[in-house]
Amino acid sequence: MIPFSKAYSTGVEIEYISRALDSGKTSGDGEFTRSAQEWLRTQLHAPHVLLTTSCTHALEMSALLLDIQQGDEVIMPSFTFVSTANAFALHGATPVFVDIDPATQNMSTDAVRAAITEQTKAIIPVHYAGVGCRMDELGALAKNTGIPIVEDNAHGLFGTFNNKPLGTFGALATLSFHDTKNITCGEGGALVINDEAYWERAEIIREKGTNRSRFFRGQVDKYTWVALGSSYVMSEVLTAYLLAQLEHSSTIQQRRTEIWSMYHNGLRAWAEINGVRQPHIPLECNHPAHMYYLILPSLSERQRFIEHTKNNGVQTVFHYLPLHNSDIGKRFGYTTGQFPVTEHIADTLVRLPLHLHLTDDDCTRIIETVCSFEVRHDG
Numbered sequence: 001m002i003p004f005s006k007a008y009s010t011g012v013e014i015e016y017i018s019r020a021l022d023s024g025k026t027s028g029d030g031e032f033t034r035s036a037q038e039w040l041r042t043q044l045h046a047p048h049v050l051l052t053t054s055c056t057h058a059l060e061m062s063a064l065l066l067d068i069q070q071g072d073e074v075i076m077p078s079f080t081f082v083s084t085a086n087a088f089a090l091h092g093a094t095p096v097f098v099d100i101d102p103a104t105q106n107m108s109t110d111a112v113r114a115a116i117t118e119q120t121k122a123i124i125p126v127h128y129a130g131v132g133c134r135m136d137e138l139g140a141l142a143k144n145t146g147i148p149i150v151e152d153n154a155h156g157l158f159g160t161f162n163n164k165p166l167g168t169f170g171a172l173a174t175l176s177f178h179d180t181k182n183i184t185c186g187e188g189g190a191l192v193i194n195d196e197a198y199w200e201r202a203e204i205i206r207e208k209g210t211n212r213s214r215f216f217r218g219q220v221d222k223y224t225w226v227a228l229g230s231s232y233v234m235s236e237v238l239t240a241y242l243l244a245q246l247e248h249s250s251t252i253q254q255r256r257t258e259i260w261s262m263y264h265n266g267l268r269a270w271a272e273i274n275g276v277r278q279p280h281i282p283l284e285c286n287h288p289a290h291m292y293y294l295i296l297p298s299l300s301e302r303q304r305f306i307e308h309t310k311n312n313g314v315q316t317v318f319h320y321l322p323l324h325n326s327d328i329g330k331r332f333g334y335t336t337g338q339f340p341v342t343e344h345i346a347d348t349l350v351r352l353p354l355h356l357h358l359t360d361d362d363c364t365r366i367i368e369t370v371c372s373f374e375v376r377h378d379g
Helices: 013-022 031-044 055-065 082-089 109-115 135-145 196-206 212-216 236-247 249-266 268-274 299-311 327-331 340-348 360-371
Strands: 048-052 073-077 094-098 120-123 150-152 172-176 189-193 293-295 349-351
Touching (some): 013 031, 013 236, 055 150, 055 189, 055 196, 082 094, 109 135, 249 268, 299 349
Parallel strands (some): 073 120
16 A cells, blocks of 8 residues: 655654754754754744744644634634644634635635624634745735734745745744654644744743743843743754754655656646546745645545545545534534535545655556546536
8 A cells, every 4th residue: 555644754863863862952942943943944034933842832822922812703714724723712712714715725815805804813824735825915915904914834834925935924824844744853843933023922932931042042040930821842852853854855845846746747638538626836836745636526536536546555535624514613603505615625635645755656556546547427
């Protein structure tokens, strides 16, 4: 069986982890944390980057930084991972879901604009598959309304919109280094801080609500509890692993792009004949080859496709279930049928394996397996 996902090791991770262990400092904010944060900050041309224990925790930090309270509303797509909503709902906010663009699976500016109320405290664009949302339009909307943007960029490290890195458009942005992502340390994330107004509080929130970072820089003679916060600092062991991956990112990205292109070119004729949609990449977007998906005509055909590939030794998987259809979504008053594009995409999208353990022969086998599937059209 060719697995859908398998984490890649550069071969340097063990060396860096050993160095971290030998240093005698395995808690966070040591040599490897500083190096990885600086690598990301330079890559993104961002003012500040703080590594966190997960992308979920980076989103939770965003909620604290924005002072999200009971009764606030936060606009986001229903077609996203639960963390996008959880991080803000935990602090009392109501997730205001919107439907998605059927071409890109990203929420549209018009949908966001229609959802804004006096209670709206944040807009959370999710760059699905690392393809950027319309950040020019969303940025203008945020500027006109004064509502901050927090980019959920879990998929989009190394992606760009109009040649500007994803994760640098919002006041805040979050990254993921989960083992399904292009760059991984098993579990981990980062908060990108593009608005200086949030920088000092971000350090405090990340360090359990203390001014410990200022103490380590010699700016105060002792540190104390100065605000609400939590423990969001990634350990040196994980940041050592992460730095090894970041330093080999060009190799990782080149190979992922090759695999993505093999799929896109190798499946074009089959997709056209069978009425299957391939990913759409707008001209203004450069994507990081995070994911390759297909959109089948119906749920039944999607399920039959997954069974077909499984029987031929290839693991393919669906993706998000609409949050508005979940048990919690219904508690917020949402109903099935409210966002038809989201529901259709959730029923029909299927993802192919994409990781660095795939050989060219594996990719050829996957393409041949897909091309041996014939879509049945009703009527």
